[in-house]
Structure formats: structure tokens, C-alpha cells
Amino acid sequence: MALAPLDATVRAAINAGFLAAGGAPPTADEIATRTCLSRDEVFDSLRRLDALGSVTLRPQTLELWTAPPFSATPTLFRVSCGGSLYWGSCAWSALGICALAAAPGEIHASLGGEGEDVVVQVATDGPRAPMPLYVHFAIPAARWADSLPYAHSMTLFFRSIDDVDGWSERRRLPRGEAVPIEQAYRLAVAWYGDGATAAGHMRHRAELEQLFASVGMDQPHFHLRPRHLW
Structure with a gap:
């Protein structure tokens, strides 16, 4: 099930706002201006998007915390792209920022979150x-929207x-599925490349699963629930 048109428009404006501000989260007023909606309409949409797991709002506020591929707060994934510095919400989202910006980038990250740094150059x-x-991807795709910060x-x-x-056994955390970075990037392009448009947030379950299958990620781990929303 896809996002409703109004919510998809707001979701696209959020991504466009992060890009326009060089990594800072857009305010409700900025989203309202970009979408020609009222502030109350934007606030209502933000509540729905948070409830659906498309974004995460900061506790007790209507301010953005995460809106994949972006994080409004510091993470392990720093992305330099197009002259701006962003925080990716996860490893895959860091690739997604470069895909959404359609520009070369550089990702600074920590392997397994355990301290060994790595720098990844991302060409177009x-x-x-x-x-x-x-x-x-430790968490099954069907559970991502349950808690975006946890999945990220x-x-x-x-x-x-x-x-x-070794990490999964040592840390007693889910084994999940791992894919080569090149494969994850292809999914990021398919998933996030049109994320600044409403159409990019109106895909139905079958379309989303086809994105996974199109890059060879058709394991059960990446299957979605019948009423998955993005």
C-alpha cells in the first residue's frame, strides 16, 4: 500500500528540503511553502508519516529525527556530497543520499559500529x-517501519x-542478510533516486518487492508485509 498523495507530497518535500538545506531538516513552514499546504496540514501529515514508519519525529515534538535516507542528528555515517555534509541514517541510506543527490560523494563510516573507520568514494x-x-541488513525488511532508528x-x-x-554471535544480534556494497548501491538508486518526487513514495508492495528482485535481493529477508507503507 502506497502513501496517500498528500502524504507522499510532504514526504518528497522533506527529502528535497534536506538536500536544499545541505543536511539540515526542513521546518514545517518550509515544507508548507514547498507543498503549498497549510502548517496544520503539514503537521497532520507528519503525524501520519511517523505513525506509518515513513519518518521518525523527535520525542514529544513534530520535528524530524530521521527521514530515510537522512538523519537530522549525528550518526556513524557522514556523507560529503555536492558540497554539503549529511548524516546518513544507516549504511544503505548513506549510499541513498548520493543516489538521491545524483552526485559523487564520500562516505565516512565505522565497520560494524566498532571503531575501524572506512572511507567509501561514491561515483555516479x-x-x-x-x-x-x-x-x-540485520532486521527483516518487513519490520523496518516498526522502528526506523532501531533498523537503521x-x-x-x-x-x-x-x-x-562473528559480530552477530559476539554481540548476540540478528544475523540477517549481507550483500555486496555494489548491490546495495543499485538498490539505493532504485529506492531513493526519485525520493524528492511524490511518485517515489507511492509504490505499492509489489513494486517495492520488484525493486529488491531487480538487484537480486529476493531472499525472504527482503519480503514485505501485505500492507507495507513507505
Whole structure:
């Protein structure tokens, strides 16, 4: 099930606002101006988007915390792109920022969140990692919208599948699925590339699952629930 047209318009304006402000979250007034909606309409839409798991609002406020691929607060994923510095909400979202901006970028991250730094150059045709890298999706796609911050915190870069296995066992965290960074980037382009348009947030379940399948990510881990919303 896709977002309703008004909510999809607001969601697209949020992404466009992050890009326009160089990483700062757009305010309700800025979203209202961009969408020609009233502030109350924007506030109502933000509440719905938060309830649906499309964005996360800061506790007890109507201010944005995360709006994939962006985070309004610091994360492990710093993305330099188009002359601006962004915080990616997770490893995959960091790739998604470059895809959405349609510009080369540079990602600074921590492998497995455990301190070893890595820098990934992202060209317009894909990432240029200094070593083989994987993006680990610990949480099943069907559960991402249940808690975006949790799902994001568990989507990390790793050097190898063995490293993922060791991390999962050592930390007692879900094993999930890991895919090569090049494959994750192709999904980021398909998923986030049109994220500044309303159409990019109005895909139905079958269309979203086709995005996964189109890049070879058709494992059960990436299957969605019948009424999945984005």
C-alpha cells in the first residue's frame, strides 16, 4: 500500500528540503511553502508519516529525527556530497543520499559500529570502496517501519561475511542478510533516486518487492508485509 498523495507530497518535500538545506531538516513552514499546504496540514501529515514508519519525529515534538535516507542528528555515517555534509541514517541510506543527490560523494563510516573507520568514494555509477565491503541488513525488511532508528542502527558496513557472522554471535544480534556494497548501491538508486518526487513514495508492495528482485535481493529477508507503507 502506497502513501496517500498528500502524504507522499510532504514526504518528497522533506527529502528535497534536506538536500536544499545541505543536511539540515526542513521546518514545517518550509515544507508548507514547498507543498503549498497549510502548517496544520503539514503537521497532520507528519503525524501520519511517523505513525506509518515513513519518518521518525523527535520525542514529544513534530520535528524530524530521521527521514530515510537522512538523519537530522549525528550518526556513524557522514556523507560529503555536492558540497554539503549529511548524516546518513544507516549504511544503505548513506549510499541513498548520493543516489538521491545524483552526485559523487564520500562516505565516512565505522565497520560494524566498532571503531575501524572506512572511507567509501561514491561515483555516479557506483561505489569505489578501498576493500570488498558488505552492507548488513540485520532486521527483516518487513519490520523496518516498526522502528526506523532501531533498523537503521543495525544496517552497517562490514569487510566480509565472516565478520558479519562473528559480530552477530559476539554481540548476540540478528544475523540477517549481507550483500555486496555494489548491490546495495543499485538498490539505493532504485529506492531513493526519485525520493524528492511524490511518485517515489507511492509504490505499492509489489513494486517495492520488484525493486529488491531487480538487484537480486529476493531472499525472504527482503519480503514485505501485505500492507507495507513507505
